[in-house]
Amino acid sequence: AQTVTQSQPEMSVQEAETVTLSCTYDTSESDYYLFWYKQPPSRQMILVIRQEAYKQQNATENRFSVNFQKAAKSFSLKISDSQLGDAAMYFCAYRSLGSYNTDKLIFGTGTRLQVFP
């Protein structure tokens, strides 16, 4: 079974600085999706970025980018020019593409990011 591990329960960053959140996963599959979701105090889960495993190029969305290392099964999120509104819980998630019946997201336990002015 697939697992997702986020080893950093909490992280902090100064406003305008850069921070990297770590995520590792375990799978025997070769094709899958990886996601980062943000959960602000409102608790709604918001998609930050998505990576298809077959793509070698790292995904980027404005100030958010990932470092996808398939062989190492690592999927870190880099937030550049951090803003106060980035403060939230960040969840890494895995989705299998191996079978239609495995259409579910497997989440890590999350990293709480604090942003200081």
Next chain:
Amino acid sequence: SQTIHQWPATLVQPVGSPLSLECTVEGTSNPNLYWYRQAAGRGLQLLFYSVGIGQISSEVPQNLSASRPQDRQFILSSKKLLLSDSGFYLCAWSFDADTQYFGPGTRLTVL
């Protein structure tokens, strides 16, 4: 554009009472629909998913059930709530098993 609604936003219920949480999606047809639960300080756990009207798959055995009476409506129910059912319930949708988008959630407290 697509939007997803959940009702109610918060709910406080006594142990043993029934439960009905509703999720509706606008702006798309035949979405895949999901119910997740998030315990305090934890990640999300998939409870149910549906690929069409009347088609429900359960991931975790429990005293909860789900139904999909209409294409864009997904309901989470219980006949008798337990204390352990407290948590934050999130509904999500996806198109063709692609990226999942989440609703605003329902905070359930069972006393």
